[in-house]
Amino acid sequence: MRLLIVEDEKxxxxxxxxxxxxxxxxxxxxxDGLEGLHRAAEGVYDLVVLDIMLPGxxxxxxxAALRAAGHxxxxxxxxxxxxxxxxxxxxxxxxxxxxxxxFSYVVLxxxxxxxxxxxxxxxxxxxxxxxxxxxxxxxxxxxxxxxxVTLTAKEFAVLEQLATRAGEVVGKPxxxxxxxxxxxxxxxxxVEVYISALxxxxxxxxxxxxxxxxxxLVAAS
Numbered sequence: 001m002r003l004l005i006v007e008d009e010k011x012x013x014x015x016x017x018x019x020x021x022x023x024x025x026x027x028x029x030x031x032d033g034l035e036g037l038h039r040a041a042e043g044v045y046d047l048v049v050l051d052i053m054l055p056g057x058x059x060x061x062x063x064a065a066l067r068a069a070g071h072x073x074x075x076x077x078x079x080x081x082x083x084x085x086x087x088x089x090x091x092x093x094x095x096x097x098x099x100x101x102x103f104s105y106v107v108l109x110x111x112x113x114x115x116x117x118x119x120x121x122x123x124x125x126x127x128x129x130x131x132x133x134x135x136x137x138x139x140x141x142x143x144x145x146x147x148x149v150t151l152t153a154k155e156f157a158v159l160e161q162l163a164t165r166a167g168e169v170v171g172k173p174x175x176x177x178x179x180x181x182x183x184x185x186x187x188x189x190x191v192e193v194y195i196s197a198l199x200x201x202x203x204x205x206x207x208x209x210x211x212x213x214x215x216x217l218v219a220a221s
Contacts, residue, residue, distance in 0.1 A: 131219025
């Protein structure tokens with residue numbers, strides 16, 4: 001899943017990005033409200049972590065503009081302010097949750113996961129089934145039949161992209177966009193490395209290569 005952090009405190013933003021990346025998310029960071037609005041409006045994010053006190057445009061206005069334009073991406077607001085009025089204002093503009101600085105990183109991760117689970121339930125079952133393969137996107141667990149398969153965070157993220165569009169061809173650029181952040185400048189063939197790892201763990205027949213187009217997740221024969 002892809003997250004956007006809009007936070008002008010650069011050390012905090014980069015620290016959050018590093019932690020959430022380690023949790024298996026693709027994370028992009030911007031430090032300006034106008035840039036945050038532009039990025040969030042592209043519609044490629046599963047959740048936005050949005051500070052209130054931002055240059056260019058404050059978080060309240062960013063949130064309100066996104067909601068006015070019809071974007072329903074979950075928004076977790078961060079602020080150094082405190083008090084019921086500030087929280088009410090944030091929620092009134094359309095934020096889904098609110099966290100006051102200083103906060104525990106563990107609490108932030110828990111809030112992020114809760115918002116993503118909530119969105120998953122709204123959009124359908126969090127368990128993606130392809131034959132006897134089950135991918136639990138909420139618990140981040142994978143089962144082949146009755147056996148649980150242990151995956152790394154990146155392996156799970158690649159599999160999730162394939163399982164979300166099971167039976168369809170998923171291109172390498174699409175996997176890169178959702179599993180690695182926009183700043184990734186490495187070898188795009190890194191996707192092949194993770195596909196190979198998934199085939200070893202799940203069985204080669206489950207992931208087909210469509211030459212020149214991408215990969216397709218199918219039920220094991």
